[in-house]
Amino acid sequence: DPQLNRNYTFENFVEGDCNRLARSAGYAVAAKPGGTSFNPLMLYGGVGLGKTHLAHAIGNEIKKTLPDKLVLYVSCEKFTQQFVDALKHNNINDFVNFYQAIDVLIMDDVHNFAGKEKTQDFFFHIFNHLHQSGKQLIITSDKAPKDLAGLEERLLSRFKWGLSADLQVPDLETRMAILKNKIYQDGIELSNEVVEYVAHNIDNNVRELEGAMVSLLAQSTLNRKDIDLNLAKQMLKNFVKNSTKEISMEYIQSLVCEYFEVPIEMVKSQTRKREIVQARQISMYLAKAHTKSSLKSIGHFFGGRDHSTVIYACQTVEDLIDTDKKFKGYVADIQKKLKMS
Ligand code: ADP
Ligand code: MG
Known part of the structure; x- marks a missing residue:
């Protein structure tokens, strides 16, 4: 199936x-x-969060x-174009037959159906036919x-009818893992410090994260x-909005x-005192x-306490965040200020 991108797998x-x-x-x-109740499987989320990758991965795994x-695999735009062409050339039957014979239909970016009533109608019938015949549908969109x-x-x-699952912005740890995986796949050597810097500062979506990395490598005439x-x-000053300074314990203390x-x-x-x-x-x-900072140095900084006091403090705060809405709001406020620094 030439429509499936072989590079988008579950492994990566x-x-x-x-x-x-x-x-x-x-x-x-x-x-x-x-053969599952996840039919259709609907993958949704913002741009660059992996919908297309995951959809291809499913297709590749099945193959x-x-x-x-x-x-x-077909994008909503391509499907629309095919439909318009079929109408124009009077071969709508071939078009229908082609789609009805498919076992697994991956339709990418269905939000692009908005306003295209005829194409939607048409897809509706194909959807019904496939679903009734026990065929799998996988659909992506930018919203639930x-x-x-x-x-x-x-x-x-x-x-x-089936399952809707969202893709969210990856946290720091996952962004690091994605970069490391990419580096490994491409056989590149890049210092951990730099990987961490990129993952820390590029936090909108995975596509930008990869873009930053590609740009970094492209600009470099050095050994990586x-x-x-x-x-x-x-090199990344165009990617990183306001190059963040290191957050220090002093700064946290003063903000709090x-x-x-x-x-x-x-x-x-x-x-x-409470x-x-x-x-x-x-x-x-x-x-x-x-x-x-290590637990030990955090304890030391905040009045010469030992690391178990720090563990206890973190646990207490986490518990309160879970149980006390107001408290959770306080922490979120401070965290927002921290990140704006
Ligand atoms: P979307 O379709 O949601 O806009 P894509 O599937 O095109 O996003 O993903 C953008 C880029 O990020 C692709 O190169 C994809 O391989 C990569 N990517 C996204 N999520 C992951 C992930 N969890 N692991 C590895 N790469 C990812
Ligand atoms: Mg996509």
Whole structure:
């Protein structure tokens, strides 16, 4: 199937919290196309988050294990074009027959059906035929079915029959893993420090992340190993909006104290006053989350405490975030300020 991109596989689709459900649903569908309740499987999410990659991965996996299955990947735009051409050349029957013979239909970017009523109608009938015959449908879109404007209600209701799984923006850890995987695939050597810098600063979507990496490598006449952090910062200044300075424990301390209006030196003192303890615990929690400092050095910084105090503080803050909405809001506010620095 020339429509399937062989480079988009499960093997190189890095798993993270952002895509776990979608990935495992995709895997289940690939193992038993048409034979699960995930029909259609609807993958949705913003641009560059891996919808097309995952859709191809499912197709490729099916071709690998069930080579007799007829798998077709088509973008909504291409389908529309084919439909228009078929109308023009009077061979709509061939078009219908072609689509009705498919075992696994992957339709990418269905939000582009918006406003195209005739094409939607047509797809609706193909959808029904395939679904009734136990064939698998995999659909991607930039929004959840309930938020897709401009699509006919009856088509949307079909999209809700199976499973909708979203792809979210990957967290730092996953962004690192994606970069490392890419580096490994391409056989490139790049220092860990630089990888971390890129993953830290490019956090919109995976496509940009890869773009930054490609740009970095393209600009470099050096041996890749020799790209150091300063050079990387220099090269990526068009990608990184406001090149962030390192977050320090001092800075966290000052933000937290300012936010709760407590005197800055109190955080390091021995006082057990409730509001001070709270500021101290949040500071430790944020220091752990946003600096590379060890538990030991965090404890040391916040008034010569030991690492178990830091662990306890982080645990307390995490529990409160889970149980206390107001508290969660405080931490989110401070975190937002931290990230704007
Ligand atoms: P979308 O279709 O959602 O706009 P794509 O599937 O085109 O996004 O993904 C954009 C790029 O990011 C592709 O090169 C894809 O291989 C890569 N990508 C996205 N998610 C992952 C992931 N989890 N692991 C590895 N690469 C990914
Ligand atoms: Mg896409």
